[in-house]
Structures are given as C-alpha cells and as structure tokens.
Amino acid sequence: MSPTVTTSAEADGNVSLATARAAASAAASAEEAGPQPVTMAKALNTAMADAMHADDSVLVFGEDVGMLGGVFRITDGLMKTFGEQRCFDTPLAESGIVGMAVGMAINGMRPVIEMQFDAFAYPAFEQIVSHVAKMHNRTKGRVKLPMVIRVPYAGGIGGVEHHCDSSESYYAHTAGLKVYTPATVADAYHMLREAIDSDDPVMFMEPKKLYWSKDLVDLDALREEYERKADGREVTEGRAAIARSGTDATLIAYGPSVPTALAAAAAAAEEGRSLEVIDIRTIVPFDDATVAASVRKTGRAVVVAEAHGFASVSSEIVARIQERCFHHLAAPIRRVTGFDVPYPAPKLEHFYLPGVDRILDAVDDLQWED
Amino acid sequence: MTISADHASLGATGQGRPTLEVAEDARLPGPAAEAVRKFGITTEDYMLPARHQIQMVDQDGNLKHHSEQGAEPGHEYPLPGNDELLAAYEQLVVGRRVNDQNSALVRQGRMAVYPSSHGQEACQVAAALCLADGDWMFPTYRDAVAVMARGVDPIEAMTIFRGDWHGGYDPLKHKVGIQCTPLTTQLLHAVGVAHAAKLRGEDTVVLAMCGDGATSEGDFHEALNFAAVFHLPVIFFVQNNQYAISVPLAHQSVAPSLAHKAVGYGMAGERVDGNDAVALLAVLDRAVKLAREGSGPLLVEAHTYRMQAHTNADDATRYRQDSEVAQWVARDPLTRMKRYLTDKGLLDDGSDARIAEKAETVAAQLRTGLGEDVSVDPQDLFKYVFATRTLQLDQQSALLADELARDAAGAFSEEEAYK
Ligand SMILES: Cc1ncc(C[n+]2csc(CCOP(=O)(O)OP(=O)(O)O)c2C)c(N)n1
Ligand SMILES: [Mg+2]
Secondary structure (H helix, E strand, C coil): CCCCCCCCCCCCCCCCHHHHHHHHHHHHHCCCCCCEEEEHHHHHHHHHHHHHHHCCCEEEEECCCCCCCCCCCCCCCHHHHHCCCCEEECCCCHHHHHHHHHHHHHCCCEEEEECCCHHHHHHHHHHHHHHHCCHHHHCCCCCCCCCEEEEEECCCCCCCCCCCCCCHHHHHCCCCCEEECCCCHHHHHHHHHHHHHCCCCEEEEEEHHHCCCEEEECHHHHHHHHHHCCCHHHCCCCCCEEEECCCCEEEEECCCHHHHHHHHHHHHHHCCCCEEEEECCEEECCCHHHHHHHHHHHCCEEEEEEEECCCCHHHHHHHHHHHHHHHHCCCCCEEEEECCCCCCCHHHHHHHCCCHHHHHHHHHCCCCCC | CCECCCCCCCCCCCCCCCCECHHHHCCCCHHHHHHHHHHCCCHHHHHCCCCCCECCECCCCCECCHHHCCCECCECCCCCCHHHHHHHHHHHHHHHHHHHHHHHHHHCCCCCCCCCCCCCHHHHHHHHHCCCCCCEEECECCCHHHHHHCCCCHHHHHHHHHCCCCCCCCHHHHCECCCECCCCHHHHHHHHHHHHHHHCCCCCCEEEEEECHHHHCHHHHHHHHHHHHCCCCEEEEEEECCEECCEEHHHCCCCCCCCCHHHHHCCEEEEEECCCHHHHHHHHHHHHHHHHCCCCCEEEEEECCCCCCCCCCCCHHHCCCHHHHHHHHCCCHHHHHHHHHHHCCCCCHHHHHHHHHHHHHHHHHHHHHHHCCCCCCCCHHHHCCCCCCCHHHHHHHHHHHHHHHHHHHHHHHHHHHHC
C-alpha cells in the first residue's frame, strides 16, 4: 500500500551504499535551470549548505556526517565545501553531541546536529529535555539556544529494530521545543532553513522513507525566495498546509503519513468522495486555525499518523479538534495510527503502518448515512 | 597511541609503568611533549597524577618543605603570589559566612533549600580565582560560593534557592553557566563553550565542576572524551567530598583515584588537597596556564569533605559517624589559611577584622534580600518558554490573566458587599 513515494532500502551502514550514492549523484547532476526532479535528501543538503554560506556560525556535526556525508548522505559534501571546522564527525555519543551543541549555542554558534536514527537519539534525551528545552526559560530569555537537532525518523524502509521509531510525541510533549516535520521537497528546504534561523531549538524530524522521494522543484528559486524574505522564519512555523482541497471530510497528517493520506484522498475521489488533506508541517507550534477551519467546513475528520496512537500527537490533534469544532462534527473523529506495539520487524511493518485501505475504512465509518 | 602491552618493561623513570613508544610521544601536544622532553618522563608519568596529592600547607598552617608537597618532575607547582593568597582568604571568609547565613535562612523558611559547601570553601574560591575575566565556569548546585566569587551578585546567585525562578543571574554577562542540577550534564556545555571559542580563535579557558558521585554518570565520560578528542581547553574540576548524598566514594568507583581517570582519555590528571587553598590555587593556576597554552583538557581532583548534610532535607547521621566528621574539622580550610597567612606576616588582627566585616556586609545583604517577600509575576510563566512565542501560549497566558482578573474583581466586590 505504498503511496507515491520512492523508498530506498538504505537504512544502516550495512546496506547498499551504491544505491544511495547513485541517488545523490543523480540529484546533483540535475543542475539545469527551472524545476527539476529533486529528492528531499538533496533539498535538505542544499538547505544546510545555503545556511552555512549565509552564516559562518552555522556548524554541522554528528556521527559519520563528515567524510561519509551521513548514513543517509544528507550532509554529503558539506565537510569538503566548508572544511573540517564547520562540518565534522564526533565521537559516538549522542548525549555528548547534544550537550556540546548546547555549549556552542551558548557561545554564539548555530549548531545543526544529526542524530543518526530516531531510536539512537534516546541517550541524548536528558540533554534535550532538561537543557535544550529549558535553557531559555530558566535564564529568562538571556540564553538562547539556536540549535537544530535533525532526526531521521519513522518507518517504511524495511529497517531493523531501533531504526524506525516515531519519536515525535516525546519531543512534542516537552515544553520549550519546537517540532518540525516536512513532507514535501520544497518544505524540506524552507523548513530546515527556518529551523536554522530560528532562535528557538528545533527538533527537525525527517521522514526517512521520503528522503528519496522526488518533487519537481527549482532549488535556486527556493533559495532566492527564502533569502528575499527579511523574516523568512515566520513563513512555515505554525502554519499547516492544505495539501489537497476537498469538501466531504478532512484527513490530517504530518511527515511520513502525508503521501499516504494524499493517496487515500485520490482513491476516495474515484469513489466520489472529496477529501481535504492537511499537512501539519510544524507539530509545535500547532496550527489550530487551519485544522479547525477545514473540519468546520467538512464536518468530518480522520487523523493519520505512523506513531502509536496512545498518548500521542494524534491524540492531541483529536482533542484539539473536539474542543474547537464539536458543534460542526457530523461524526466522531477517527484516528488511523500505528498499533500500540514496538515497531515491527521488516516483514511485518506493512501490517503496522497506516495505509490507504485502513484510512478509507475509517472514512467509511464517519456516519455518512445520518 | 600504542601503549606497550609489556607491563614488565620499565618506563624512563624506572617506576614500572607501561611506556609509550618514543616515536608516539613526538605527536603529543605542546606542553605534554615539552614535559616529556624536559623532565625525561613518560607520557603516562605526565598524564597520571603524581604519587601523592599536592599539599603545600599542612593542616596546622605550616608551609611544607618543597620535597614533601607531592611535586614530581612534570608536576611542579610554584607557590601563588601574596596578593592572590590574600584575595583567596577574603573570599574564604565571605564564603563560609554565606554558607552559614544561608543555612540559617533555610531554617527560617526564607530559602527553599541550600546545598551548603561548608568545608569546601577553598575549592569554591580557587575555582573562581584561577580564571581570567574572559574565561567561563560551569558550576553545580553546590557551587554558589564559587559563583559569587566570580562576581555574581549574592541575591542573584541565591535566586534559584529562594524559589521565585530557576536562575537569577545572566550567564552570558558573568560567563558562568546556570547552576546545574542534572548531574554532569553541564560538563558537556563547558566543552561546547570551549569548542566554539577555539573555532573562533579565542583563548578562553573553561572550568567545569562536578562532584565525586557525578563522575559515575555517562556525561562525565562523554565530556572528558569530547574535550580530549577535540583538544579543548577545559579543566574538569572534581570536588571529591567523599559522599554523593549518602553513598560513599567506594561505591562509586574503585579506580586508584578519580584523577587517574584522566589518562584513559589522554589528558593529564592531578590530585590536590581540597582544604588547602594554597595548593588548590597553585594546581588550578597552572592548569589554566597549560590549557591556555594549548595542552588540551586537564582533570583536577580535590580531596575535601562535605562538613554538613547534603542539604537541609538530609540527615547525615544515617550514613556517617560523628567521629569521621570530627577528623575533618581539624583540616578546616579557613583556620589553616588564617594561621599560614598570619605566620607569613600577611594577615594581622586589623586586616582580619576588616575581612570579617566585609563578610558580615554580604550576610546582611542576604538576610535583607532573601528576607523580603518577592513578588512573582504569573505572566513570567509564559514569557520565556520560547524566543518566538506560540499562539497556544498566548491563549494560555490570556486564560490565566482572565482568571486572575476575575479573582481580583471577585475579591473586590466581596469587600464592597461587606462595607
Ligand atoms: C542525573 C541526576 N541523578 C540524580 C540526581 C539527584 N542527586 C542530586 S545531588 C546527588 C549526589 C551527587 O553527589 P556528588 O556528585 O558527589 O556531589 P555533592 O552533592 O557531593 O557535591 C544526587 C544523586 C541528580 N541531581 N541528577
Ligand atoms: Mg560528593
């Protein structure tokens, strides 16, 4: 039930590096003017390079991000272009990476750090929750931490244990963190640049199954557009996107679930049902207005997320819709989420992941007969 | 670096430690290589702490003979200058007064909690005095006296314990990290500050503080390793006060000493008598000098004792004997320093009285500042969570404002009704 995305088997160091290289160089050779097929990986890479060009205090570091360019090649070429002072490998220690970034941010830098995989960010949890999230508050705004923690997250790549967690709810639940998650190539560029320019710490959740998905975009135009705006950072933060307009029900999704929701909407259209798809884009801050306006219009809502449903971002979205749209609802709000089980082994993940059929079943359940 | 597996082969000093191959020594950074060349010692002899802790003034206030101070080739510590010693003594007296005043304020309910450094004041003072203005310090919850000795206003330093906000001073202005409670997490911030400074070509030295118990935490390892790998001017200053709340050092580590951990990271370590302000200044001053000259990080372990309970909420009689505490009374850092400076002719009754007066002024400042009822602004709850506030926090702030406005109006009309 794969939506319109290209997935790659690239997961850990033990998978085909050739696949990743081929994809990266294909993206790199597409240098002609005008919109080209560009991967999300290339957009993220370009966003970091552009930010490093624009501001000397932007540094990139983490595990294998230097020579190798990261296990997903998102930092490809940055060390070569900007030197080992500005893009470098650290010893293997996630708490160390985040804690050192905190100190660098205290002392005038804008670190952009990579956690190699979602579940391998957990050793840094204390630094993230106790310091990254709280420093601004406890110092009454005197110390800002303009840092970005990039986390390749979620599943759908056939990854083994600990490589596919949807960890966004942990961060979204923590006061003081902003949580971004792009679903399109253009958003990946814009949102990463915004995150780097933000004076608040941002958990930048990258749906790894979308790394090699392609959209037709013009990276030069994106760069110009971003840099032309005096205050570009206000553009996406707190603003959900209407990924597809519709009138009968609203699908609300973010990150890896957006293409799935769009595929479901396309399938529903064939059955004569018009579904609107909202791409949340920034989980924190959350765009209540766009979501509520859509649900008031359609009167029905299904929230789609890969993460376990229990006590999650999807639960929060349902609660917020209920608080704001109760009298406009024609049916209870439904959720299609991962089951409340540890992320499954590769051969079982397709049972776990929310797919088009499960979404359409939930839509069918929205009491249309009344 | 290859450490010879042949543990029987003797080092250059013939002390039976495994030796580094000579060719490898040539790769050592500045001062380490220099020490190796100059003193003809092995890298391990440079990195391992001297055989005994460095102690310059004994517990009766007598300057020890140089040969008995614990110094060895490559571990030489010149006596600090008179001005520095006098400045340290003044801060010692003030620090002791602050500790005891705060403990009293806690008993009176004026402070929520105070982890006293009574008995550890020499460490507190030396940690601050060894640094230059442009240097940084990263203290723990127990290091309020060190924070004050860096020039932070006493009331601002105590805000965290007064309970109206989590921190009171501006870390950027004073170059002092916020007093840190999650154990050892601040050591990594120290590493980051040093790293940023190094990338900009600044010669900032950073002193990172933690306790003996904290050395068991994972961030201790990560911070020391990062500092060593990136060759950063960070001094890790461990106040080994023998206990982590109730747990004695023997349950934290069976290493020969905490300073011995340094060699595992490829940095130099040293042990020092943590109740001897003279030795502490000598060791830390040299550490700062070495770090500034490019030696990379250093680890200094100060042997001291927490004379009082962990905090006011703790009952130390449950885990240690009064007789043990009594032994340390005799090693008090203040009485020792006073006797030494008096014998040296640097201190007399007059100057001592003036210093005591200064300490009284600070204590009075604390009594007044912490005795006042501070007004808190409920809107501060929302003001500082983010640099760019979210709409959700705007709404929650309005909700609280409305609630308070209605409360105020309610109280007012009730009063009116009774008129
Ligand atoms: C990560 C973490 N775990 C536990 C605690 C609770 N705690 C506070 S102080 C302390 C003992 C620390 O001992 P030590 O490092 O020797 O410092 P000391 O209090 O003796 O100065 C403990 C366990 C904490 N603050 N942080
Ligand atoms: Mg201790």
